[in-house]
Amino acid sequence: MSTHQPRTTPGPPSTAGPDEWRAIQEAAQRLGLDVGEEILDGGSPARVHRARTAEGTELVLKVLTAASGAVDGHDLSSFRGKREQIALIRRAAPQLGAHYLPVLDSIEGSGWAACTTPYYPSRDLAACLREGPDRTRRFFAHHDAVVHGMFVHGYGTRSVPAPADHLPEVNLGRFLRRLPVLARRLPEVAAADELVINDRRCVAPARLLQHLSDEHAALLRRLAPPRLMFPAHGDANVRNILVGRAAGTGTDDGPQVHSETAARAHPETAARAHPETDARAHPVTDARARPVTDAPADPVTDYRIIDPRGSVDHWDPVYDLAKTLFSLTVWDPALRLGFAVDGATVHGTPRYRVGFRRPVYPGYRSAAHGFLPYLEGSEISGLLDGDPGWRQRLLLTHDLHVLAEAPCRLSDLKPKPDAEGRCTPPEELALGHYLMGTLLLDDLVRQLTGPAEPDVDRHLALVTGGPGRETGS
Template sequence: MISTGVPSSAADSLEQIPPGVREELKLRRALTLGGGGTPAHVYLCEDEDAKAVVVKVLRAGAGVVDGHDLGSFLRKSAQISRIHRELPYLSPYYVPLVGQWRGPGWGAYAMPRIDGVSPTMLLHDGDQGRRRFLATLRSVFAVLGTHGYAADVVPAPLGHGFGTHMDRLSRRLPLLQQHLGPLVGDTELRVNGRRVPSVRELLRRVAARPDVLAAIEPARLYYPVHGDLNLGNLIIRTEEGPGSGVDRIPGPRFTVLDPRGIEEYWDPVYDAAKALFSLTLFDAAIGGGFEISQDTSLSHEIRLRRPLPAYGSAAVDLPAMLMTVEFFRELSRSDPLWPRRLLYTHTFHVLSEAACRLSDRTDREFPGASGWAARRELALGLYLSGLLLLDNLLSGPDDPESDPAAHLDCLATINGWATASSSPQ
């Protein structure tokens, strides 16, 4: 099945799909899929011939940050179509479209059900599983690099990195401040016993550091392969089981889903940092939320409810694994600071994703929090984690990429890693 969600309700959701989509696909049943980080509603459907199809629907106003808007959603199917049209060697690895629709204030697209799992499922099988996970992800990035990113390259315009990271976060600060109050201001905070500068002070420090500004600027931009490559957007396809009735999709053994919806050329490091974010915080946070206690209005203790320590080891190993991929080895020739940009981009993903959780309209259920309270809990946990990461980068060594474990160590307590002074185990 598509691993971006699991059935969250046994009730038939057919009436929630726009009538024109239902009629064209001849749908007779639909179940809502839960999970994931999208503001769109996702349905696992069955047509009159009992074939499975996944339908995604977004209505205007469902998301209030860039990337969650209807315009971006409508560009997703266009990006998928473009890849199938222009990149014949990448096309077999990309989810096909069954159809795409738009109406007054809504958009939808449909894709076949893909039988498989996220590559992170391998991490539940100890050290052997971690090695298989890294080998699998290496194969994925080798294909994306050779047959995708490298298909076309353009010089990066001046200030691309600043606009992508600093400006994006600055645009989202008002939403964060609206719902997180004085935590998003100019006052120093305390997170898990550590004093952390305010977000605005940290951004001022970034802007005052020529070395950091140089690191976040890519030298070149590449074909827009994805733009939102969290590991839930990768499916490792499984073989058809005896009598399963599921059509086996021939060809390569993984499928890429749900791109960002971008038309302009992009920095591949952005995608790699999204994969890193899946391992450090995103998957565990979406799966169980945060336990957050408050000593004062500006002092918090945060933990993941369902930490995934095995993901931490993979996160530490990810940068070195990428260096074994031919595309990233070649990237080092023209853009030697990309491993440092990977860590900064990951940190900006964490901070920006906090605002995405406030933009989300997915119903979530965590112990002691549901609906809006659960979304705010996710936003607060990610926001405070992002502050720790950014402070760690700015106050640590000039070359944090030389020791990713030391950089990510500030997440040890949050993630339930063995100690706060050693690599995740």
């Protein structure tokens, strides 16, 4: 009989609230884990800590507690669904499943759920882009491997006809269903019919989407996906795709962060501060645990995938492509750099200026503006044959991701330090996403309902500043 007594004391104090901390302690006790330092990266409300088994195996413990007002995707149902989706992928799409980081344990308590996963030495998909614009080719080389696995051997393995209402119900409806969460915390902005953002007068998103549905239903039908495909992921942001240390480093790939201290001191160039991506981490060797994966360790294709959407329903792969683009244009820069927002309501109209606190990484801008041309020359183009609206649907979905992220930011209470160590309040991140999303959607609807094809570079430049110049506060 083991005499090991789980501990929850190593590392700095957790920022978790009392209910969250009780759940963490109970999960650790039941799993026989010593819980160490809290990991503050990531975009969900789940609490993540370093952990170690009695035998010394290093794991990550992830615990989510039920919270009122949590948006879809941040709830316990979605948390539970991730394991079901990963099991389906590993069973039905084994070539993709080999790249998924496995869930080792999954338990539940009163109002909480928890899981453990192995360490995996890696960096997030976009880490090379933070080193400079000359790393864009490396980023797309890594993404080619992801396309081959996630899209060709995942999404491409099955398809079903898409329901006629998929685009308005899923893509448009997701933001509209979340809007009440935003309205409770930012009522003045969320209730406005018009906003002036960066000197541009914009129609409020809810009003604009209603107009799009009522007056341009034929346009939405043209943009809609003709088919849905195997649920290969559903939340493919750059932090959910992990490039192996061998693939993400080398003589031409810049410095690798080897300590949490360095990561906090230089977050703009740090590896993802997460046990699944820590450069010091190592795969599970504990006898009770399955191998990290069966995927080969190739210098380019060594990557792992985490945190799918949490649903086994068929899905539109363009949704995931738009999520990756959104990571490069707004989401990841916002979490790493913070927003610079200034404004007030004048004569009943909110007037704001919004940007990032520091110039956006040139590599991000270069990759974002090269993303669509890259996709058109990749294996994706064959997968989307017979889907003529996919390019415009990608832009629309990208803009809706920015908007839908605004209420999401209110669910995640973990500190979000910028490059100078200043923590960005959840309300500020929510407001910044809403303002940038409003700016983007207003522009895109004007372009989509106009006589010409949308100008992609002009559109994305509203938030990136364009591929060739820097934008900041």
